[in-house]
Amino acid sequence: MTIRLNRRTALGLGTVATAGTVLGAAGPASAAATTEPRPTTPAQAARRVAASYSRLSTEAGGNWQAYVSVADPAGAPVVAVSAEADRRIEAYSVNKIAVATAVLDKIDRGLLTLDQRVEVTEAIVVPGGDGIFSLDGAYPSSVTLGHVLATLLTVSDDTAVRLCGSVCPAAELNAILVAKGFPNTQVEPVANPNRFFLGTSTPRETHDLLRALVAGTLLSPASTAFLLGLLRAPVAFTDGIRRTMSSEERARIATKAGWFADARHEAGIIFDRSGAAVLTYALFADGQADPDDFGATHPAVQARAAMGPRFLAAVDRLAGAGTAYRIATRRPSNGG
16 A cells, blocks of 8 residues: 655545445436435435445545545434544645634634624735635725634635634644634644634534534534535535536535645535525545646546535435534626
8 A cells, every 4th residue: 555645744645445336427306306205214315325436436546545424313323424534634625624613613602793793904905815815906905803704614715714713823723723623623723822723623523513514513503504605605615516516506505625636625514405504514635636726627527526416316305314504595696
């Protein structure tokens, strides 16, 4: 077995077994659902999800670590995929959910507010970074903390990470996550206490953090609704799980992707038609071909785009569990 090192963490190979013939490219969820009867129980849905994951991740190649479950209103969630679920790996921008959780926890405790302003200086902007702030070019300026979190979780802005660090230093952020039960979901401190690399998580902990969010045990109701609203927004990541879905279908999915070096990760929640969580996924992939391709044609991103409609079709006839979260309708505007 070959061991590969990235810049901060040693990662081993994490492969999955082939499970029959590889599925083809994904179509809309409705098209995927017409090829075979839709499952009517969580166990049936879990088996369908497992088969799709195994086939498509094998086709993409590389290393996969994942944890996926289907909600069962009558009991514990049914595990569909557990592939090296406790391997601690660099989560990259998927950990922006954890960063936002720590900031919102401070808001819940009255230490911060969404409408307070943070200073955006030229020095804090990531040069050439992904997102909005590096495109602005007009600094110094200031924005609200709500704006910071919106850019952090929708367009996955890099500078927004530094702005979060300015109000929630790395050591405090990690302590908040440990107190909430996530000792492996940690940012990596650097010399400047207000800056950090996005750090590590495990598929299981990322999955469990998302389940705690929809269960209402992670944050206040207001912060929970705010965070889910960002992750379900139409402008949130659409190259992966949500790529070949309608607007209505995309609104049923809260998702966050993370990409850096050769890693292409994504984690999120699929909701039933009432807004209750019905499937939770944490998909971590690296080592595929084309590591310099950060677009929709990367093999791991293509695999997730094919998984998305199949996962949605697998749970489409099931009821979720817990609180129903309705999403506010977002419609395009022509100005005026």
